[in-house]
Amino acid sequence: MTEPSEHQDISGDTTRKQAGKPHYAGHRDRLRARFREAGPEALADYEILELLLFRALPRRDTKPVAKALLTRFGSLSGVFGASAKRLTEIDGIGQSVASELKLFQALAARLGKHELQQKPLLSSWNSVLDYCRTTMAYEEREQFRVLFLDRKNRLIADEVQQQGTVDHTPVYPREVVKRALELSATALILVHNHPSGDPAPSQADIDMTGRIAEILTPLNILLHDHIIIGKHGHASFKAMNLL
Incomplete structure (x- = not known):
């Protein structure tokens, strides 16, 4: 063969x-x-x-x-x-x-945070929103985080302050301010999500934001905005004239 x-x-x-x-x-x-x-x-x-x-x-x-x-x-x-x-x-x-x-x-999220650290946040607002949507929009529980900024509005730290339930997060204004002083921050942006998908602020959200702003004012720390992130959009306290 x-x-x-x-x-x-x-x-x-x-x-x-x-x-x-x-x-x-x-x-x-x-x-x-x-x-x-x-x-x-x-x-x-x-x-x-x-x-x-x-x-x-x-x-x-x-x-x-x-x-x-x-x-x-x-x-x-x-x-x-x-x-x-x-x-x-x-x-x-x-x-x-x-x-x-x-x-x-x-x-x-890591790439988005790196981009935020490269320039003043107020000049790259869309990047701030994109980062917040990436990190929070689809969380199943409410999450309250704070972006701490320096005098040039550059990011010093991004910290989750509290985790809550599907419709509530306990926020302690004095703890937020205490942390801002520890970091020598001169401005803050508050961010939290609504797992329901609707970013409209509740009266509790409005009251809590007002308390934080009230404590910050005599310390010369600016509260630039409070952003609520939903699955299909966001709400800005500043844009809604709530700050």
């Missing part, structure tokens, strides 16, 4: 490998190529999410998983803002994949 040639061996091996490839292998290659050649604007949201899931799910078709995530959480922001526990409710998403998705949210 004649031995097969080297060419025949390679050809046969290639055919067997191709036959054994999962159906989505070619799709992954094409999607990566389209991203490289045409950029992210050429991809739908679920395709961007697919690309991110390729590494976390190397042996699974990621398209149905990506579409299921977007259906459940509504948007890319909703997906990355969802808790790890809620992410694992989606078929195909285990703890390790949920951690990968939360890592991308942490990276986006």
Whole structure:
């Protein structure tokens, strides 16, 4: 019997490998190529999410998983803002994949914070709003944070002061002011989220902000704004003439 040639061996091996490839292998290659050649604007949201899931799910078709995530959480922001526990409710998403998705949210927040630290906040207000939306819009509990600024309105510190329930966060004005003095801050921006999605301030929000402003005034510390973040928008006390 004649031995097969080297060419025949390679050809046969290639055919067997191709036959054994999962159906989505070619799709992954094409999607990566389209991203490289045409950029992210050429991809739908679920395709961007697919690309991110390729590494976390190397042996699974990621398209149905990506579409299921977007259906459940509504948007890319909703997906990355969802808790790890809620992410694992989606078929195909285990703890390790949920951690990968939360890592991308942490990276986006870290990049946003770095951008804020490079210039005065009042001259980059859209960056402030983007950062707050990234870090807080999809939190399932109310979170109250303070941006502490120096005399040039540059960020000294960004600190979460309190975590609350789905509709309430206890805020202690004197603790906020005490921390501002410890950091030698000369201005503050207050931020909290409304998990309900509606950013309209409550009377309790208005009263609390007034108490903080009252304590800050004799100390020559400015309160630039109090921003409430919702899933689909924000409210600014300054813009609403509440400050």
